Amino acid sequence: MTPKHDTPFTRQVGIDFPIICGAMYPCSNPELVAAATKAGGIGIIQPISMVFAHKHDLRAGIKLIKETTKQPLGFNLLVEKSSKKYEDRMRVWLDIALEEGVRFFITALGNPRWVVERVRPLGGIVYHDVTARKWADKAAESDVDGFICVNNRAGGHAGTISPEQLLADIAPLGKPLICAGGVGSEADYIAALRMGYAGVQMGTRFIATTECRAHADYKEAIIKAEESDIVLTDKISGVPVSVIRTPYIERIGTKAGWLSRRLLRGSRTKHWMRMFYTLKSIWQLKEASQKGASYKDYWQAGKSVRGIEVIESAEVIVRRFGEAGLTASKR
Ligand SMILES: Cc1cc2nc3c(=O)[nH]c(=O)nc-3n(C[C@H](O)[C@H](O)[C@H](O)COP(=O)(O)O)c2cc1C
Numbered sequence: 001m002t003p004k005h006d007t008p009f010t011r012q013v014g015i016d017f018p019i020i021c022g023a024m025y026p027c028s029n030p031e032l033v034a035a036a037t038k039a040g041g042i043g044i045i046q047p048i049s050m051v052f053a054h055k056h057d058l059r060a061g062i063k064l065i066k067e068t069t070k071q072p073l074g075f076n077l078l079v080e081k082s083s084k085k086y087e088d089r090m091r092v093w094l095d096i097a098l099e100e101g102v103r104f105f106i107t108a109l110g111n112p113r114w115v116v117e118r119v120r121p122l123g124g125i126v127y128h129d130v131t132a133r134k135w136a137d138k139a140a141e142s143d144v145d146g147f148i149c150v151n152n153r154a155g156g157h158a159g160t161i162s163p164e165q166l167l168a169d170i171a172p173l174g175k176p177l178i179c180a181g182g183v184g185s186e187a188d189y190i191a192a193l194r195m196g197y198a199g200v201q202m203g204t205r206f207i208a209t210t211e212c213r214a215h216a217d218y219k220e221a222i223i224k225a226e227e228s229d230i231v232l233t234d235k236i237s238g239v240p241v242s243v244i245r246t247p248y249i250e251r252i253g254t255k256a257g258w259l260s261r262r263l264l265r266g267s268r269t270k271h272w273m274r275m276f277y278t279l280k281s282i283w284q285l286k287e288a289s290q291k292g293a294s295y296k297d298y299w300q301a302g303k304s305v306r307g308i309e310v311i312e313s314a315e316v317i318v319r320r321f322g323e324a325g326l327t328a329s330k331r
Contacts, residue, residue, distance in 0.1 A: 004040065005326045008176040009198040012125050012145060013104050014072050016040030017322030018199025019189070020148075020178060021206045021314065023076030023106060024156070024300075026053035029213040030061050032206060032314055034068035039318035044074040044106055047093045054213070058093055062100040075102045080109035098122060106148055113142035127178065131159030133169040146176040148201055154181025155204040155302030158232065158242045167196055185307025186324040193325055204301045209314040218299050221246065225305040236298060244305070246297040 003010035007018045021028075021036030023046035030050065033043030043065070050061040065073060075097040077090055091114075094105075098119065107115050108129035116126050127146040128139035136147050149166040150159045159166070163179050170177055176198035183189050183200045192200050207214050208222045225244050232240040233254035243249060 005322060005329065007193075007198040009146065009178060012176065013042060013074075015042050017318060017325065018178075018193070019318050019321055020044060020074065020106075020199060020201040021318075022156075022180060022201040022203040023049070023074075024203050024207070025049045027203075027207050027212055027214050028076075029054045029211075030056060030065045031068075031213070032209065032211040033073065034065040035209070035211040035314040036206065036318055037065070037071045037073055038069040039315040040071070040322055041318040042072055042074050042104060044076050044104075045097070045102070046076045047097075048078075059096050059100060062097065062102070066100070072104060073102050074104040074106055077105060077107050077112075077115055078109050079107045079112055079115060081111075094118060098124070107139075107144070111142060112139055112144055116142050116144060127176075129180070130170065132161060132166075136170045136173055140173055140175070144175070146178065146198070147173070148178045148180050149197070151179065151181040153303040155242050155300050155304070157239060158302065163192065163197075164195060171196065181302055182304050183307075184304030186321050188304065188307050189321045189325055190328045193329065202304065204304045205308055205317065206314055207301070208308050208311045209317065210311060211314045217297070219311050221297070221299050222301050222305055222308055223311065225301060227303045227306040230301060230303050230305060241300060242302050244297075244299045244301050246299065248297045 001014050004016040005018060009018050017040045019041035021033060021041060021043040023044040025046050026049050028046035028049040033045055036043035047058055050056050051058055077094060103124045105115055105119055105124060105126045106129060107126060112126055112128050119126060125145045127148050128144045129148045129150055130136045130139060131150050147170055149170060151163045151166050152158055152160050163182060167177060178199045178201050179192040179197040180201040183192055183202050184205050189200055204222060206212060208219045221244050229245050230242055231245045231254055233243050233249065234240050235252065235254060
């Protein structure tokens with residue numbers, strides 16, 4: 001196919017607009033993923049979210065998305081080496097995604113080599129999440145096809161480097177780069193493309209949509225938040241996560257206790273501690289996103305809240321941003 005908006009990314013993946021609806025635990029429900037893909041962008045399936053937060057069997061969930069759209073879908077794999085059981089599960093999930101026709105993969109955290117080796121012979125494309133050049137260099141050794149450049153404005157596990165600097169640092173590797181973080185409005189989107197990115201990945205913008213199943217209180221909090229309300233906390237997962245500063249966050253603070261920090265640093269205790277944090281955060285984030293303000297409101301969001309003013313359909317967002325970017329690219 002010829003993409004409407006031709007960039008190295010849309011060409012590789014076969015979509016109209018260079019817009020990714022990023023993987024979000026626990027906010028990636030199948031209806032949201034389907035809406036972004038249907039409108040000409042690409043929705044990313046987050047398997048942990050699909051299975052544990054939204055209670056779909058993975059294959060059935062992918063089939064549900066395919067009832068709405070036959071266009072390309074993406075799949076998120078957190079490839080960190082934690083336990084044998086987790087790794088085996090990732091491999092099974094990857095095979096299910098391939099069998100269901102998924103050909104775009106976004107890997108994060110560990111070494112993406114085994115994913116590249118598995119999907120490339122089948123025509124698959126792998127982009128790796130990076131927050132700095134040193135991680136991009138490592139992933140380039142595994143011959144990934146592109147990079148998701150997670151900057152210091154992103155929701156979720158934010159980076160520390162500005163979008164401009166990340167682009168300058170990683171562009172010499174000669175692969176397509178996606179800007180992840182800080183894109184909430186059409187103006188932000190156009191600015192990222194003008195900077196030289198081949199596309200954008202948005203998370204926070206897609207939570208405040210009609211298709212996202214997150215609690216209405218969470219969506220409202222995104223609409224109301226200013227950029228200055230976004231703070232980093234390491235209380236959730238042991239590494240900094242961007243959240244909205246709610247009264248709950250103010251009350252408990254944003255720094256992990258000294259014992260947790262010490263255990264996270266120790267060579268023998270850090271794996272155990274990470275496992276503990278993973279299980280705790282999987283539960284806590286799910287509760288917070290689904291139960292609303294009555295619960296502990298751990299609401300993840302990035303500085304893109306600045307440009308987000310209404311709850312609207314993800315399909316409408318992708319089409320409107322996509323057309324605005326196309327028009328701007330012709331000027
Ligand atoms: C609630 C939330 C959950 C996220 N979960 C994941 C995840 O499971 N895997 C992943 O690779 N990225 C995850 N991200 C990052 C997003 O895919 C995306 O890169 C990021 O949200 C971009 O920044 P933005 O929120 O400013 O648009 C998450 C982001 C948010 C806001």
